[in-house]
Amino acid sequence: MKGGIAAFIVALEDFLHLNPNYSGSIGIILTSDEEGPAKFGTKLVVQELTRAGITIDMGIVGEPSSRDKVGDTIKIGRRGSIGGDLIIKGIQGHVAYPHQSLNPIHESLGALKDLVDMNWDNGTDDFGPTTFQISNINSGTGARNVIPGIKTTMFNFRYSPASTEESL
Numbered sequence: 001m002k003g004g005i006a007a008f009i010v011a012l013e014d015f016l017h018l019n020p021n022y023s024g025s026i027g028i029i030l031t032s033d034e035e036g037p038a039k040f041g042t043k044l045v046v047q048e049l050t051r052a053g054i055t056i057d058m059g060i061v062g063e064p065s066s067r068d069k070v071g072d073t074i075k076i077g078r079r080g081s082i083g084g085d086l087i088i089k090g091i092q093g094h095v096a097y098p099h100q101s102l103n104p105i106h107e108s109l110g111a112l113k114d115l116v117d118m119n120w121d122n123g124t125d126d127f128g129p130t131t132f133q134i135s136n137i138n139s140g141t142g143a144r145n146v147i148p149g150i151k152t153t154m155f156n157f158r159y160s161p162a163s164t165e166e167s168l
Contacts, residue, residue: 005028005030008028008060009028012026012028029045031045076126077126077127077161079127079158079159079160080157080158080159080160080161080163080164080165081156081157081158081159082156082157082159082165082168083135083154083155083156083157084154084155084156085152085153085154085155086108086112086152086153086155087150087151087152087153088104088105088107088108088150088151088152088153089104089149089150090102090103090104090105090107090147090148090149090150090151091147091149092141092146092147092148092149092150093146093147094145094146094147095144095145095146095147096145098147101147102147103147103148104139104148104149104150104151105139105140105148105151108151108153112134112153115132115155116132116133116134118132120132120157120159120163120168121159121160121162121163122162123160123162124160124161124162126161127160127161127162128160129160129162130157130158130159130160130162130163130168131157131158132155132156132157133155133156133157133158134153134154134155135154135155135156136152136153136154137151137152137153137154138151138152138154139151139152
């Protein structure tokens with residue numbers, strides 16, 4: 001990210017050098033918690049700008065994605081993102097007595113595979129199809145001989161303009 005910030009500053013210097021009579025405002029807005037809860041990221045920045053009566057006409061988002069080498073990709077717009085937790089409840093027990101338990105890991109494997117494999121949409125010219133990605137699975141007590149009573153699966157939809165939050 002430090003390289004991206006440096007590139008922003010150099011590009012801004014170049015722009016001002018080439019446009020010495022520019023009278024608009026330019027801001028470099030940085031956030032640092034986009035991966036995770038993002039409590040203080042872009043959403044908060046936009047809320048604060050709106051509260052202050054500041055509107056942005058255009059923006060360039062520094063995104064470190066690339067295909068073969070740094071800087072070879074320009075993104076058009078952004079994909080939507082929905083994250084959530086899928087909690088599957090079972091009945092905890094001892095592995096020696098599986099008939100007295102209900103293993104939430106076993107019970108959810110088929111459904112999770114179906115969600116991953118589902119064709120949510122076909123994407124657009126600029127964006128690939130929507131995907132369902134599992135980012136974390138947590139279950140069990142840590143013991144090898146205990147069937148867990150609960151399983152939490154963290155997931156994320158990255159969706160194209162062909163889908164909406166409501167449709168997913």
